[in-house]
Amino acid sequence: MKTCIACGMPMTKAADYALGDESKDYCLYCAWPDGSMQSYLEKVEGMTGFLIRTQGLDQAVARQTAIRTLSKLPAWQGEITSC
Ligand SMILES: [Zn+2]
Structure with a gap:
């Protein structure tokens, strides 16, 4: 399991990742709608x-x-x- 590099939230399922992409290192709360990190x-x-x-x-x-x-x-x- 990974944790978001930008806020520390554990990312336990694909939906927790930016754009639902598990190769990302940050969560959906740290991403803009286009998937870039805040x-x-x-x-x-x-x-x-x-x-x-x-x-x-x-x-x-x-x-x-x-x-x-x-x-x-x-x-x-x-x-x-x-x-
Ligand atoms: Zn985050």
């Missing part, structure tokens, strides 16, 4: 919104948490993590 900043924004909605974090805390989480994932090694 950028680091797009994932930071997306995860920040997700944390605010699901955990009630405030904006600044949610953003820091998102950046910390993403910084551990293989897709973003070498990205600036202090923005």
